[in-house]
Amino acid sequence: MTLSFKSARVALMTIILMTLAPLASIARADSTGPVTSLPLPRFVSMKAAEGNVRRGPSLSHRIDWVFKRRDMPLRITAEHGHWRRVEDRDGMGGWVHYSLLSGTRTVLVEQDMLQLHVNPDPKAAVVARLELGVVARLGECTLEWCELRSGGFTGWAPKVRLWGVGPKELRE
Secondary structure (H helix, E strand, C coil), X not given: CCCCHHHHHHHHHHHHHHHHHHHHHHHCCCCECCCCCCECCEEEEECCCCEEEEXXXXXXXXXXXXXXXXXXXXXXXXXXXXXXXXXXXXXXXXXXXXXXXXXCCEEEECCCCEEEEXXXXXXXXXXXXXXXXXXXXXXXXXXXXXXXXXCCEEEEEEXXXXXXXXXXXXXX
């Protein structure tokens, strides 16, 4: 039996869609994760110094790259069993085993020489300046400011200068 080019193309597309359909339902960004019932998307950090990032949620999937920065903030966008689909600040990511992730919240500084203030007020005294790309521990947050800890310093920075915290997220 011979297939026309059009029939072969339709058959191939059907196979691809049947293969990807289960992952599409897993990866859908609902309000809560199907495994943990925690909000999606949400932020976490890398617990390990290195973590394999895979194409799919299992050890049989190919490793696309390796995250190599402990405490790096990541956004979880999907869950499947013991696997979490994550992305970094640049939108790069894939599937990571949950044991490599931590609930400890960190943020990435997105402005060079970001001023940390004593209070959440731009007129408050500056206690430190953080370089672009610094990973800092996240403390409490108001609508516009977050408390950060880095290099032995604690202070407040504008939320819009940070990656790893949601714009409407409040933390106590």
